[in-house]
Amino acid sequence: MSKAKPGSYWLMKSEPDAYSIDDLERDGKTFWDGIRNYQARNFIRDEMKVGDRVLYYHSNAKPPGVVGVAEVVSEAYPDPTQFDPDSKYYDPKSPQDDPRWLLVDIAFVGRFDEIVSLNQLKEDPALDGMLVIRRGQRLSVQPVEVQHYAHVLEMAGYDGD
Numbered sequence: 001m002s003k004a005k006p007g008s009y010w011l012m013k014s015e016p017d018a019y020s021i022d023d024l025e026r027d028g029k030t031f032w033d034g035i036r037n038y039q040a041r042n043f044i045r046d047e048m049k050v051g052d053r054v055l056y057y058h059s060n061a062k063p064p065g066v067v068g069v070a071e072v073v074s075e076a077y078p079d080p081t082q083f084d085p086d087s088k089y090y091d092p093k094s095p096q097d098d099p100r101w102l103l104v105d106i107a108f109v110g111r112f113d114e115i116v117s118l119n120q121l122k123e124d125p126a127l128d129g130m131l132v133i134r135r136g137q138r139l140s141v142q143p144v145e146v147q148h149y150a151h152v153l154e155m156a157g158y159d160g161d
Helices: 021-027 038-047 118-123 146-156
Strands: 009-014 029-031 053-058 065-072 105-117 141-144
Touching (some): 009 065, 021 053, 053 146, 065 118, 141 146
Parallel strands (some): 009 053
Antiparallel strands (some): 009 141, 029 105, 053 065
16 A cells, blocks of 8 residues: 655646646646635645645546645745736735735646546545545545555555555
């Protein structure tokens, strides 16, 4: 079984046509911008720490599922897109001196040989309670319990963590 490192664990969703695991592997690291949900923002602001591990999830894909692992490599800082009127993430109500929206940087750690699909996650009783499999759960950033993180790595046959 893969050993989970100490720290917190997250699942972060991205549509593969917007920014895929391939893009993250090519770039090495990226900033995770465009979060406009207060609960997801609060996770980033209050709980994410450098060194935390991330299950990288392709949403709006066929099939959707976990495709790899990333790592949080920065503390939270203001998302510049909230101040850019040309950005689809522009928020004219976010003050420059007290930004409403934050982001973190994440770095590529590894990819799975095969996707661990949402259906596989839902069918595995060891993952009972995992947020991503809950009906109506749409958060793009969500916490993952350590045992769920380790089990997903095991399901993927991933031992690079």
